[in-house]
Amino acid sequence: MADALRLEALLDNLEALLDFVAARAKALDVPPELAGRVRLVLEELLVNVCNYAYAGSGARGGAEPDSPGLVEVRCLRRVGGQATNLFCVRIRDWGSPFDPLTREAPDTGAGLDERPVGGLGILLAVEMADHLDYCREPDANVLTACFIMNPTANHP
Amino acid sequence: MEFTTNKIGGYAVLEASGRMDAVTAGEFEKACGELMDAGETRIVADLTGVDYISSAGLRSILSSAKKLRGMSGEIRFCGLTGMVNDVFTVSGFAAMFKLFDTAADAAQD
Numbered sequence: 001m002a003d004a005l006r007l008e009a010l011l012d013n014l015e016a017l018l019d020f021v022a023a024r025a026k027a028l029d030v031p032p033e034l035a036g037r038v039r040l041v042l043e044e045l046l047v048n049v050c051n052y053a054y055a056g057s058g059a060r061g062g063a064e065p066d067s068p069g070l071v072e073v074r075c076l077r078r079v080g081g082q083a084t085n086l087f088c089v090r091i092r093d094w095g096s097p098f099d100p101l102t103r104e105a106p107d108t109g110a111g112l113d114e115r116p117v118g119g120l121g122i123l124l125a126v127e128m129a130d131h132l133d134y135c136r137e138p139d140a141n142v143l144t145a146c147f148i149m150n151p152t153a154n155h156p
Numbered sequence: 157m158e159f160t161t162n163k164i165g166g167y168a169v170l171e172a173s174g175r176m177d178a179v180t181a182g183e184f185e186k187a188c189g190e191l192m193d194a195g196e197t198r199i200v201a202d203l204t205g206v207d208y209i210s211s212a213g214l215r216s217i218l219s220s221a222k223k224l225r226g227m228s229g230e231i232r233f234c235g236l237t238g239m240v241n242d243v244f245t246v247s248g249f250a251a252m253f254k255l256f257d258t259a260a261d262a263a264q265d
Contacts, residue, residue, distance in 0.1 A: 011178060011179075014178055014179060015179060036207070036208055036238065036239035037239060039208065040208070040210055040239065040243070043177055043178060043210045043212075044210060044211055047178050047210075047211075047212070108246075108247055108248030109248055109251070110248070110252075111252060112218075112221055112222065112225055112252055113222075113225065115218060115252070117215055117218050117219050117222070118211075118215055120211040120214050120215070120247050121210070121211035121212075123211075123246070123247065124210065124211050124243060124246060124247065127246045128242070128243075128246070
């Protein structure tokens with residue numbers, strides 16, 4: 001199986017992207033108990049890309065000028081700090097520069113009447129991933145979400 | 157998602173199952189809306205069968221809760237497990253709503 005999948009950044013493709021990551025996680029021996037968190041973080045980040053990455057700008061990365069832009073997910077295993085095994089998913093889009101992690105976090109202490117509807121997606125992604133970072137490549141936004149699998153056998 | 161409804165005391169109990177995600181969350185709001193249309197303003201959402209919820213699910217819950225508040229009604233929850241419980245905690249929904257173990261507990265008073 002390829003370790004990356006690139007599709008048009010449309011909500012209609014969300015299931016396919018999430019199912020691809022789930023299948024890759026399984027193939028890379030990610031513990032099943034992480035599956036829910038991985039899906040949640042990826043859903044939030046991908047919905048964000050589908051809704052905003054290509055909004056208001058000419059789509060780039062698409063096969064044709066008028067087609068929606070593309071989004072790519074790539075899965076890998078990495079050894080992180082303190083020799084932890086990490087499962088990482090990298091999301092890349094070719095839209096305008098945008099770092100969703102710099103947006104102000106919503107007030108989770110507000111009551112029902114004060115709460116705006118929405119704005120919780122990035123908060124959930126930040127809280128549920130073990131590491132989440134953004135970087136801008138010359139022509140792409142890159143978000144990397146990592147999940148600690150377990151300490152390596154050599155460093156219990 | 158799948159839904160069944162029943163009544164315990166003055167509460168309509170909405171048993172939901174499946175995933176509440178960006179694709180399906182609107183179904184929850186619709187199911188609540190149908191109960192409101194039928195005159196129910198006190199709802200217990202039993203999430204025992206829900207194994208996944210994302211911000212889209214929270215959005216449909218919040219939207220339904222605000223409508224119920226506008227009708228002087230209320231929504232409470234029971235049966236939160238696993239990551240659904242975690243998401244309620246992280247988002248502050250666990251503090252904003254009344255949570256119970258079972259529908260019978262939720263439908264008292």
